[in-house]
Amino acid sequence: MRLRRALPWMGAGYLIAAFTVTHLPIPPGTAKGLPHVDKLVHAAIFAGMSLLIAAWRTTRFDSIRRAAVIAFLFCLLYGAADEFTQSFLASRSSDWWDLLADAVGAAIGIAAFFLLIRWWRRTESDGD
Numbered sequence: 001m002r003l004r005r006a007l008p009w010m011g012a013g014y015l016i017a018a019f020t021v022t023h024l025p026i027p028p029g030t031a032k033g034l035p036h037v038d039k040l041v042h043a044a045i046f047a048g049m050s051l052l053i054a055a056w057r058t059t060r061f062d063s064i065r066r067a068a069v070i071a072f073l074f075c076l077l078y079g080a081a082d083e084f085t086q087s088f089l090a091s092r093s094s095d096w097w098d099l100l101a102d103a104v105g106a107a108i109g110i111a112a113f114f115l116l117i118r119w120w121r122r123t124e125s126d127g128d
Contacts, residue, residue, distance in 0.1 A: 007056035014052055015078075018045050022082050025091035042079075042098050043105030050075045050109030051116075064117055068110045075106035 022045070050071045057067035079102030087094035 004059045007052065007059060011049075011052045011056050014049060018049060019082070021045070022086065023089060023092065025089075039097060039101040042101035043108065046075050046079060046102040046105030047109035047112065049078070050106040051113050054110060054113040055116075058117075064114075068113060071113075072106050072110055075109075076103055079103065079106075 053071035053074055054064075054067045057070055058064055061067070062070065076099075079099050082102075083094045083096075083099050086092040
């Protein structure tokens with residue numbers, strides 16, 4: 001029950017943090033020698049986002065599959081909006097590859113969500 005109440009707040013905080021991080025100026029010299037590390041960061045952010053959203057939707061409204069689809073689509077729309085708003089910032093740039101990394105990350109988060117559901121169901125049935 002506590003998790004059901006906490007998930008919306010966790011998700012909102014996560015979205016605010018993700019928006020803030022993706023709109024801050026990138027300091028010069030960041031990630032030198034690590035090509036495309038920003039794509040890994042994008043994927044990691046969106047993996048966590050899709051996992052949280054799917055978990056929240058499952059505890060409140062939807063079946064597991066429906067929650068996963070909604071979470072994935074939300075992440076795609078959020079990623080597109082994020083890239084669009086970054087195009088207006090002098091210190092950032094908009095990149096289709098970033099949006100692809102967002103989608104891959106969201107898919108990884110959904111896969112992790114299904115694995116967690118499977119694990120949870122198994123531990124619940126073992127306890128009976």
